[in-house]
Amino acid sequence: MDHVAGTAHDGKRAVRRDLLAVRAALSDDEVTEAAAALAGQAMGLPEVAAARTVAAYVSVGHEPGTLALLDALRERGVRVLLPVLREDDDLDWGTYEGPGALVETERAGRMRLREPAGERLGREAVLAADVVLLPGLAVDARGVRMGRGGGSYDRVLARLAAAGADPVPVVLLYGHEVVGELPVEPHDRPVRVAITPEGVHRFPG
Ligand SMILES: Nc1nc2c(c(=O)[nH]1)N(C=O)[C@@H](CNc1ccc(C(=O)N[C@@H](CCC(=O)O)C(=O)O)cc1)CN2
Numbered sequence: 093m094d095h096v097a098g099t100a101h102d103g104k105r106a107v108r109r110d111l112l113a114v115r116a117a118l119s120d121d122e123v124t125e126a127a128a129a130l131a132g133q134a135m136g137l138p139e140v141a142a143a144r145t146v147a148a149y150v151s152v153g154h155e156p157g158t159l160a161l162l163d164a165l166r167e168r169g170v171r172v173l174l175p176v177l178r179e180d181d182d183l184d185w186g187t188y189e190g191p192g193a194l195v196e197t198e199r200a201g202r203m204r205l206r207e208p209a210g211e212r213l214g215r216e217a218v219l220a221a222d223v224v225l226l227p228g229l230a231v232d233a234r235g236v237r238m239g240r241g242g243g244s245y246d247r248v249l250a251r252l253a254a255a256g257a258d259p260v261p262v263v264l265l266y267g268h269e270v271v272g273e274l275p276v277e278p279h280d281r282p283v284r285v286a287i288t289p290e291g292v293h294r295f296p297g
Protein backbone atom coordinates (compact mmCIF):
# COMPACT_ATOMS: atom_id res chain seq x y z
CA MET A 93 0.00 0.00 0.00
CA ASP A 94 1.59 3.29 -1.00
CA HIS A 95 -1.42 5.54 -0.48
CA VAL A 96 -0.93 6.41 3.15
CA ALA A 97 0.58 9.85 2.44
CA GLY A 98 -1.56 13.02 2.75
CA THR A 99 -4.42 13.31 5.21
CA ALA A 100 -5.97 10.12 6.48
CA HIS A 101 -9.28 11.04 4.86
CA ASP A 102 -7.77 11.55 1.37
CA GLY A 103 -5.62 8.47 1.85
CA LYS A 104 -8.69 6.39 2.57
CA ARG A 105 -10.39 7.39 -0.67
CA ALA A 106 -7.47 6.29 -2.83
CA VAL A 107 -7.07 3.00 -0.97
CA ARG A 108 -10.82 2.31 -1.21
CA ARG A 109 -10.79 2.84 -4.96
CA ASP A 110 -7.88 0.43 -5.47
CA LEU A 111 -9.44 -2.23 -3.24
CA LEU A 112 -12.82 -2.01 -4.97
CA ALA A 113 -11.12 -2.39 -8.36
CA VAL A 114 -9.52 -5.66 -7.25
CA ARG A 115 -12.88 -6.99 -6.02
CA ALA A 116 -14.56 -5.95 -9.27
CA ALA A 117 -12.05 -8.05 -11.23
CA LEU A 118 -12.87 -11.29 -9.34
CA SER A 119 -14.68 -13.94 -11.41
CA ASP A 120 -18.09 -15.30 -10.37
CA ASP A 121 -16.43 -18.65 -9.61
CA GLU A 122 -13.87 -16.99 -7.35
CA VAL A 123 -16.64 -15.16 -5.47
CA THR A 124 -18.70 -18.37 -5.06
CA GLU A 125 -15.76 -20.48 -3.87
CA ALA A 126 -14.64 -17.79 -1.45
CA ALA A 127 -18.12 -17.62 0.12
CA ALA A 128 -18.14 -21.36 0.91
CA ALA A 129 -14.62 -21.23 2.37
CA LEU A 130 -15.46 -18.13 4.41
CA ALA A 131 -18.51 -19.82 5.95
CA GLY A 132 -16.33 -22.78 6.97
CA GLN A 133 -13.68 -20.54 8.55
CA ALA A 134 -16.28 -18.45 10.39
CA MET A 135 -18.20 -21.45 11.75
CA GLY A 136 -14.87 -22.82 13.04
CA LEU A 137 -14.09 -19.68 15.07
CA PRO A 138 -14.56 -20.52 18.77
CA GLU A 139 -16.32 -17.20 19.48
CA VAL A 140 -18.83 -17.92 16.71
CA ALA A 141 -19.31 -21.52 17.84
CA ALA A 142 -20.15 -20.25 21.35
CA ALA A 143 -22.37 -17.35 20.24
CA ARG A 144 -26.11 -17.26 20.85
CA THR A 145 -26.66 -13.99 18.97
CA VAL A 146 -24.55 -12.89 16.00
CA ALA A 147 -24.91 -9.53 14.27
CA ALA A 148 -24.11 -10.11 10.58
CA TYR A 149 -25.00 -8.58 7.19
CA VAL A 150 -26.06 -9.80 3.76
CA SER A 151 -23.21 -9.55 1.27
CA VAL A 152 -23.87 -7.94 -2.10
CA GLY A 153 -21.93 -7.92 -5.37
CA HIS A 154 -18.33 -9.00 -4.99
CA GLU A 155 -18.18 -8.66 -1.22
CA PRO A 156 -16.98 -11.85 0.50
CA GLY A 157 -20.20 -13.88 0.47
CA THR A 158 -22.13 -14.29 3.72
CA LEU A 159 -25.34 -16.12 2.72
CA ALA A 160 -23.92 -19.61 3.32
CA LEU A 161 -22.73 -18.41 6.72
CA LEU A 162 -26.09 -16.85 7.63
CA ASP A 163 -27.89 -20.11 6.88
CA ALA A 164 -25.30 -22.20 8.75
CA LEU A 165 -25.73 -19.98 11.82
CA ARG A 166 -29.51 -20.14 11.65
CA GLU A 167 -29.47 -23.92 11.25
CA ARG A 168 -27.38 -24.11 14.40
CA GLY A 169 -30.09 -22.15 16.25
CA VAL A 170 -28.10 -18.91 16.50
CA ARG A 171 -30.12 -15.69 16.50
CA VAL A 172 -28.82 -13.67 13.55
CA LEU A 173 -29.32 -9.89 13.45
CA LEU A 174 -29.05 -8.02 10.13
CA PRO A 175 -28.58 -4.27 9.61
CA VAL A 176 -31.12 -1.93 8.07
CA LEU A 177 -29.46 1.26 6.79
CA ARG A 178 -31.16 4.40 8.11
CA GLU A 179 -31.37 7.72 6.29
CA ASP A 180 -28.65 9.13 8.55
CA ASP A 181 -26.28 6.18 7.75
CA ASP A 182 -26.74 4.73 11.24
CA LEU A 183 -27.99 1.12 11.47
CA ASP A 184 -31.29 -0.31 12.68
CA TRP A 185 -31.55 -4.12 13.02
CA GLY A 186 -33.89 -6.97 12.09
CA THR A 187 -33.76 -10.76 12.52
CA TYR A 188 -32.63 -13.10 9.74
CA GLU A 189 -35.60 -15.36 8.94
CA GLY A 190 -34.11 -17.02 5.84
CA PRO A 191 -33.29 -15.94 2.28
CA GLY A 192 -36.99 -15.57 1.41
CA ALA A 193 -37.43 -12.88 4.05
CA LEU A 194 -34.90 -10.44 2.57
CA VAL A 195 -35.81 -7.43 0.46
CA GLU A 196 -33.57 -5.60 -1.98
CA THR A 197 -33.30 -1.93 -1.17
CA GLU A 198 -31.81 0.89 -3.18
CA ARG A 199 -30.91 4.40 -2.16
CA ALA A 200 -29.65 7.17 -4.42
CA GLY A 201 -25.90 6.95 -5.04
CA ARG A 202 -25.64 3.79 -2.96
CA MET A 203 -25.13 0.17 -3.84
CA ARG A 204 -28.17 -2.09 -3.57
CA LEU A 205 -28.44 -3.83 -0.22
CA ARG A 206 -30.42 -6.86 0.92
CA GLU A 207 -32.10 -6.23 4.23
CA PRO A 208 -34.53 -8.11 6.52
CA ALA A 209 -38.18 -7.53 5.63
CA GLY A 210 -39.58 -8.01 9.14
CA GLU A 211 -39.80 -6.00 12.35
CA ARG A 212 -37.27 -3.25 13.10
CA LEU A 213 -35.67 -3.83 16.48
CA GLY A 214 -34.00 -0.43 16.94
CA ARG A 215 -30.38 0.74 16.98
CA GLU A 216 -29.72 -0.73 20.41
CA ALA A 217 -30.59 -4.29 19.33
CA VAL A 218 -26.94 -4.88 18.42
CA LEU A 219 -26.04 -4.64 22.12
CA ALA A 220 -27.36 -8.22 22.50
CA ALA A 221 -24.78 -9.63 20.08
CA ASP A 222 -21.98 -11.93 21.25
CA VAL A 223 -20.15 -11.51 17.92
CA VAL A 224 -20.47 -8.66 15.41
CA LEU A 225 -19.50 -9.52 11.83
CA LEU A 226 -18.54 -6.36 9.96
CA PRO A 227 -18.18 -5.68 6.26
CA GLY A 228 -15.02 -3.93 5.21
CA LEU A 229 -12.57 -3.34 2.40
CA ALA A 230 -9.37 -3.96 4.35
CA VAL A 231 -7.81 -4.33 7.78
CA ASP A 232 -4.25 -3.65 8.93
CA ALA A 233 -1.89 -5.30 11.42
CA ARG A 234 -3.35 -3.20 14.27
CA GLY A 235 -6.92 -4.28 13.46
CA VAL A 236 -7.73 -0.87 11.94
CA ARG A 237 -10.59 -1.50 9.52
CA MET A 238 -11.56 0.42 6.43
CA GLY A 239 -15.21 0.41 5.36
CA ARG A 240 -17.07 1.98 2.46
CA GLY A 241 -17.04 5.39 4.09
CA GLY A 242 -20.55 5.66 5.49
CA GLY A 243 -19.26 5.43 9.04
CA SER A 244 -22.18 3.13 9.96
CA TYR A 245 -20.04 0.57 11.71
CA ASP A 246 -17.87 3.18 13.39
CA ARG A 247 -21.11 4.29 15.03
CA VAL A 248 -22.07 0.72 15.93
CA LEU A 249 -18.68 0.11 17.55
CA ALA A 250 -18.92 3.43 19.42
CA ARG A 251 -22.44 2.49 20.63
CA LEU A 252 -21.23 -0.89 21.89
CA ALA A 253 -18.33 0.71 23.76
CA ALA A 254 -20.55 3.43 25.27
CA ALA A 255 -22.95 0.76 26.56
CA GLY A 256 -20.15 -1.34 27.99
CA ALA A 257 -21.06 -4.21 25.65
CA ASP A 258 -18.05 -6.22 24.57
CA PRO A 259 -18.97 -8.48 21.64
CA VAL A 260 -16.11 -9.70 19.44
CA PRO A 261 -15.87 -7.49 16.32
CA VAL A 262 -14.90 -9.63 13.31
CA VAL A 263 -14.34 -8.26 9.81
CA LEU A 264 -14.92 -10.52 6.78
CA LEU A 265 -12.43 -10.00 3.94
CA TYR A 266 -10.52 -11.58 1.07
CA GLY A 267 -6.96 -12.63 1.89
CA HIS A 268 -5.24 -9.80 -0.01
CA GLU A 269 -7.26 -7.25 2.00
CA VAL A 270 -5.28 -7.94 5.19
CA VAL A 271 -2.55 -5.31 4.76
CA GLY A 272 0.33 -3.74 6.67
CA GLU A 273 -0.96 -0.30 7.49
CA LEU A 274 -4.09 1.72 6.68
CA PRO A 275 -4.77 5.43 7.17
CA VAL A 276 -6.55 5.91 10.50
CA GLU A 277 -8.87 8.66 11.80
CA PRO A 278 -9.68 9.34 15.46
CA HIS A 279 -13.19 7.80 15.24
CA ASP A 280 -11.89 4.49 13.82
CA ARG A 281 -12.16 1.59 16.25
CA PRO A 282 -10.11 -1.57 15.77
CA VAL A 283 -11.56 -5.03 15.23
CA ARG A 284 -10.22 -8.05 17.09
CA VAL A 285 -10.43 -10.65 14.32
CA ALA A 286 -10.41 -10.83 10.51
CA ILE A 287 -11.72 -13.92 8.73
CA THR A 288 -10.76 -14.61 5.13
CA PRO A 289 -11.47 -17.70 2.99
CA GLU A 290 -7.92 -18.83 3.81
CA GLY A 291 -7.92 -18.37 7.56
CA VAL A 292 -8.21 -16.29 10.73
CA HIS A 293 -6.13 -13.27 11.82
CA ARG A 294 -6.19 -12.02 15.41
CA PHE A 295 -5.22 -8.48 16.37
CA PRO A 296 -3.95 -7.06 19.67
CA GLY A 297 -6.95 -4.68 20.17
N1 LIG B 1 -23.55 -5.89 2.37
C1 LIG B 1 -23.37 -4.80 3.11
N2 LIG B 1 -24.34 -4.37 3.89
C2 LIG B 1 -24.16 -3.25 4.63
C3 LIG B 1 -22.96 -2.52 4.58
C4 LIG B 1 -21.92 -3.01 3.72
O1 LIG B 1 -20.82 -2.46 3.60
N3 LIG B 1 -22.18 -4.15 3.01
N4 LIG B 1 -22.81 -1.38 5.36
C5 LIG B 1 -21.58 -0.80 5.73
O2 LIG B 1 -21.52 0.20 6.39
C6 LIG B 1 -24.03 -0.74 5.88
C7 LIG B 1 -24.60 0.12 4.80
N5 LIG B 1 -23.73 1.22 4.51
C8 LIG B 1 -23.37 1.60 3.24
C9 LIG B 1 -22.43 2.60 3.08
C10 LIG B 1 -22.05 2.98 1.81
C11 LIG B 1 -22.61 2.38 0.69
C12 LIG B 1 -22.25 2.75 -0.69
O3 LIG B 1 -22.92 2.44 -1.63
N6 LIG B 1 -21.13 3.41 -0.88
C13 LIG B 1 -20.72 3.74 -2.22
C14 LIG B 1 -19.87 4.98 -2.19
C15 LIG B 1 -20.70 6.11 -1.71
C16 LIG B 1 -19.92 7.35 -1.51
O4 LIG B 1 -18.76 7.44 -1.91
O5 LIG B 1 -20.53 8.24 -0.94
C17 LIG B 1 -19.98 2.58 -2.84
O6 LIG B 1 -19.51 1.73 -2.09
O7 LIG B 1 -19.92 2.54 -4.07
C18 LIG B 1 -23.55 1.39 0.87
C19 LIG B 1 -23.92 1.01 2.13
C20 LIG B 1 -25.01 -1.77 6.33
N7 LIG B 1 -25.19 -2.83 5.40
Ligand SMILES: Nc1ncnc2c1ncn2[C@@H]1O[C@H](COP(=O)(O)OP(=O)(O)OP(=O)(O)O)[C@@H](O)[C@H]1O
Pocket residue numbers: 104227228237238239240241242243244245246247250277279280
Ligand atom coordinates in the same frame (compact mmCIF):
# COMPACT_ATOMS: atom_id res chain seq x y z
N1 LIG C 1 -19.15 7.55 16.26
C1 LIG C 1 -19.61 8.26 15.22
N2 LIG C 1 -20.74 9.00 15.31
C2 LIG C 1 -21.19 9.71 14.27
N3 LIG C 1 -20.59 9.75 13.06
C3 LIG C 1 -19.47 9.05 12.90
C4 LIG C 1 -18.92 8.25 13.96
N4 LIG C 1 -17.81 7.65 13.50
C5 LIG C 1 -17.67 8.04 12.22
N5 LIG C 1 -18.66 8.88 11.84
C6 LIG C 1 -18.83 9.52 10.53
O1 LIG C 1 -18.65 8.59 9.48
C7 LIG C 1 -17.79 9.14 8.47
C8 LIG C 1 -17.11 8.04 7.67
O2 LIG C 1 -16.17 7.37 8.46
P1 LIG C 1 -15.12 6.37 7.80
O3 LIG C 1 -14.55 6.93 6.55
O4 LIG C 1 -14.18 5.91 8.87
O5 LIG C 1 -16.11 5.16 7.41
P2 LIG C 1 -15.83 3.62 7.32
O6 LIG C 1 -15.36 3.07 8.63
O7 LIG C 1 -14.96 3.40 6.16
O8 LIG C 1 -17.32 3.13 7.01
P3 LIG C 1 -18.27 2.03 7.68
O9 LIG C 1 -18.08 2.12 9.17
O10 LIG C 1 -19.64 2.41 7.26
O11 LIG C 1 -17.86 0.73 7.14
C9 LIG C 1 -16.87 10.02 9.26
O12 LIG C 1 -16.31 11.03 8.46
C10 LIG C 1 -17.77 10.58 10.35
O13 LIG C 1 -18.41 11.76 9.91
